[in-house]
Amino acid sequence: MVGEGVYHSCGCQSVYKNATKTLCGRDVSTWKGRSSYKTKFYTQETWWNMRDSSAQVNWTRCVWFPMVTPRFAFIAWLALQNRLSTMDRISNWCQADTTCVLCKKEVQSRNHLFFKCSYSAHLWSYLTGGMLGVHYSEDWSSIITLITGGSLDRRKLYCVRYAFHAAVYAIWRERNGVKHGEKVLAMSVLKKLTEKGVRNKLGLVDKKGRRGMENVLQFWFQMRG
Template identity: 35%
Template sequence: MERNRKRRHQNALLNQVEHEILMLKERRVHGQADEFLWRQKDNTYSDQFQSKETWQILHGPSPTWDCHRGIWFSFATPKFAFMTWLAAKNRLATGERMECWNTNVHIGCSFCAEPKETREHLFFDCLYSRQIWEALVGGLMGSDYTWKWTNILNQISLNGRIDMRLFIVRYAFQATIDSLWIERNRRRHGEKPITNTILVRMIDVMVRNRLSTMRRNGVKKFEDGIRIWFGTRRLL
């Protein structure tokens, strides 16, 4: 009785596997022991097993995400950076996301009459938050100013040497994200609302304190931070 005879499968892929096995059997050298070879990432084979390369071959390369440059950078405040990372990944519990969990929850914007709160609306399609963002960085960004979420992420994630203005925009962006989210949650829990004028002043103090700390610590390339910040700030 023939052993390991070729079988017919309903799945075409399995039939192809059977065919390949048969072809390899016909080409094998009789009397020679089989060897175990491990595929490497450059499509070569080795008798040495490496768990790292095997993992990469099985799972494929991880996708790149360029926005990390504008979120995780030197002298950033970890709390602000983490909140911005959640927003960039669309992990914040906005009205749009809460609707998927509970259809009875209020999903409207806490700052305006928008019926559905999305990340893009909160940052900065909403007039309340847009006025805050423009007052903080409108003068600093000049002709590059934008309030569109995707455009902002692209601008702060530029691959290159960070200068003072880019650092301030990045830091102000993160401080604004964190402050708006806190104020949004305060309103949803029935606390007294804060006007956008007051919120601008609060964020302004955060940015000034950070720049002052860096200057006192002797970070030379950021010595002009305070001057640039005061020279470009706008009143709301």
């Protein structure tokens, strides 16, 4: 019979031996994985542990798709989340003139800048008007629905998505330049520079020979008339 607070000596010795083995053993560094601790460090699993995961948004494919230009995709990603510092957003934390610096008419919001603004609408129409035909729109939500869905064939979808990226990037860069004192670039020049950039990209895609993207540069010329 063992009273309260009294233990068998053999039991104490067993605990002591196990503790001694543990304390005297070699220290091993472990890294928290997605489901357990591991002795090897995995960047991907650490990234997953650090980030706040959320449901995948439906527009992800119109930002992150094969053969994107990273700087274009980044600005498009910010625009889709409405995180660009448009004048309507700036006015929320300081006094500012919210008038669009490109058309000098309407309040500069994300939806206005892409592509309700008379200045940016010229560029968007020039790049995609002939290709989209009856599907052409200058409304932000309609454009996102179009380039997110599957109503366009593979080559046309890539061309429109890339043109969207190029146009958003060009307009945002122009907006920033004008806001900081530069003159508005003539639309004829902006059209030429932006379209040339799209053509150069499509030429590179042609050389890669991806299935379903054959002669995509020729397709670009044909569809735009």
